[in-house]
Amino acid sequence: MTGAELCKRLLTMAIVLLGVSLLTYGLIFVTPGDPARTILTQQMGGQAPSQDAVDQFRADNGLDDPFIVQYARWMGNAVQGDLGQSYYSDRSVSDMIVQRLPNTIALAVASMVVALVIALPAGIASASNPGSRTDYAAQIGSLMGVSMPNFWLGYLLIIVCALRLNLFPVAGAAGPKYLVLPSLTLGSGMAAVIARLVRTAMLDVLDDAYIQAARSKGLRERIIVYKHALRNALVPVVTIIGLQLSYVLNGAVVIEVVFQRPGLGTLLVDAIFARDYPVVQGVTLLIGVIFVLVNFAVDLMYSRLDPRIDLGGEYT
């Protein structure tokens, strides 16, 4: 990638992030529900605040200012690295994110590992013997995986593995064993999607002329599949893995609630319900940054996997 291309790329990323932040700030702003009232209600253990209290809170937090002033103030601080203070807890948003982020990263990585460990062998086995029993079993398995709601599978795993078999804890985030059930729940859903894609991609590649040529040379099937076909089949798979990161972040919201993990997902949901604008904005911006970076990384991976792809995305 040349310097000019990199600059162009960075500029696009900045514009995307600006758009994301403006859009989320705007959407929260027009969503009915008054932050002053909502947050005071929380602070008072669920009781409705008086109008005086609401007025005082609005004045203290600059909530009487017009939308553009509030947004500009937030953005101005954000570009200087200051994501502001939570309206509710008065803690710094960056601190809150830093403290919650490891839990979500651990969940994302573990789920991705679970997904790949299930999906790659299943997809490959299925494509190597299309129409076989293995193929049908893998396809039925992934259909179930795609169709099962996360929270349902989560409760099922809790009831079987935690309550009946007593192998794992029900919920919490106190150690590695607390990661097993949530990552199985989230990972199995992703595995289903990835396995189907691996199967299709492998079938495509296995039909290619160069594979036929390799077969005709008498190469062993295992070498053909793993050494020659898999690498090319991985190109679309890498894309989908990148896209699945959004699934991880979406899924993490439900999974973190069911398994009571204090991560970004629960932080975001709580902040949305509390109308805690600075926290919602901070987390959304971070998720935006992750997305943009993942997309960039996926592009870089492409050219590694298939040197014919350049970063402009055109075949040469």
Place this chain on the structure above:
Amino acid sequence: MYKFTRRQTVFAAAAGISGLSGYWLQSDDGVNDDTFRVGSPWTPDVIDPVTNGWLWRRLTVLEPLLTVDYDATVSPGLATDWHMVSDRTWEFTLREGVTFHDGTDVTAETVLPSLTRAFESSSMAAVPVESVEATADRTITIQTAVPFSPLPAHCTRGITCPVSPSAIDSDGSVNEPVGTGPFQFENWEPGSTITATANPDYHGSTAHIETLIYEGITDDQTRRLKLESGELDMARILPNKAADTLASSPDLTAYTYKIPRARYLVFDLDSAPFADRAVRRAVMYAIDRDHIVDSLLNGLGSKAVGPFPSDVTEWAAELEPYEYSPEKARSLLAEAGWETNGDSRIRDGEELSVSIWTYNTRPLLPTIAEVLQTQLQAVGFDVDISVMESSTIKQQATNGEFDTVLWSSSVLWYPDPDRLSDLVHSETATMFSGYENEAVDRHLETARRTADRDERFEQYAAVQRHIQRDLPLGWLTYYANVIGTRADVEGYRPHPVESCYHLEEVTQQR
């Protein structure tokens, strides 16, 4: 050759996984035999008592000047005595021999900074406190702008709990809840857990539990499953339908008890059709509250007559109940000019169609709204239900027209019937019916100024009778809480106002 390698790999992997899981299963979470774990829906995100005092108070890490007794009345806390010196001046006498967790003596001087912070905060903006002073070694004097009898009740709120002056930073924030309670703060994981340990120097009887871990678990099913698996010793606020299954398990105990919290309809008195009192009365007669209690609440809780449940608090007045009578509802509607037209009713060409707004953070409300829909349709209303977020409802109902809102709230979260001012006072009400009644305002204001309990009771009884007649709010049902513990937990006494869990009284045999 290859097969052998694969077997080896599988074997090694299996050994590795079982070894790791063995390690995981034995790994120590810092939980010992003398640790008591309690789970409730609220996640701890803040240390500062001005924001989160109610939670620290529930865990008895912090203690207020005054507390709430099991009969929902104000009783001594850090202050042993309190009285009105003149109509705007109150004196509180502090208990002797009490120290904060850091060893500082509890005196008027050391308590003052916390009280000042609390009364200046926005959550207390509705309490007309003018000044707080330390007038003697153990005397705190509070001046109010107007005569204000409910002041002692507000001094039971978590927000007013004193912390040691050493816990208040120079910028006025509190970063550690150094209180006076039977438990002292040890550690917290924001958004997840709080750890507290028994305070050996407590001024009352010390806690039996050595370590207390509080977990915020928003999902009620997860709370219940954690209790069943033994990861919690107590799970609070469980669904009503969990009570039977908890009670039938030999490992668990269920506690169900009534609390002063009500579900009610708030009518918009400013727009049709509920501007007409006859229509509001028709609604109340059309609702079969026994059916709601039996079928939806699992028989827990009870049907409401007025704001206060008489078996929890002595502030309930004798009121004429609206008994279920669809015939009476129909005749009221007919008298008000709503003629039947097939299944519905019309007046001046307009259909009798209303919408019920409600929210789902209190789980049964939408289901109750559906039952109301069916019961109201039976007398000719066309009912439409919207489930929104509570803050959205509040904003939209405060600023615009609505028909009726199905709401739920505590009626004694500070133990004083002045709570009725929040519901129906024409100027200070936080509810949105738009009710304006000079007599009601006068009763509420007189009661605030009156010191004598019996006289106050009469004033509030009058207010309750006005509400019952005018129906800005229509009472439906009272609440019961469901709490589950492991069967070996003893000594737990549910507190009606839930302001304290009193876990220091609990013992557990293992």
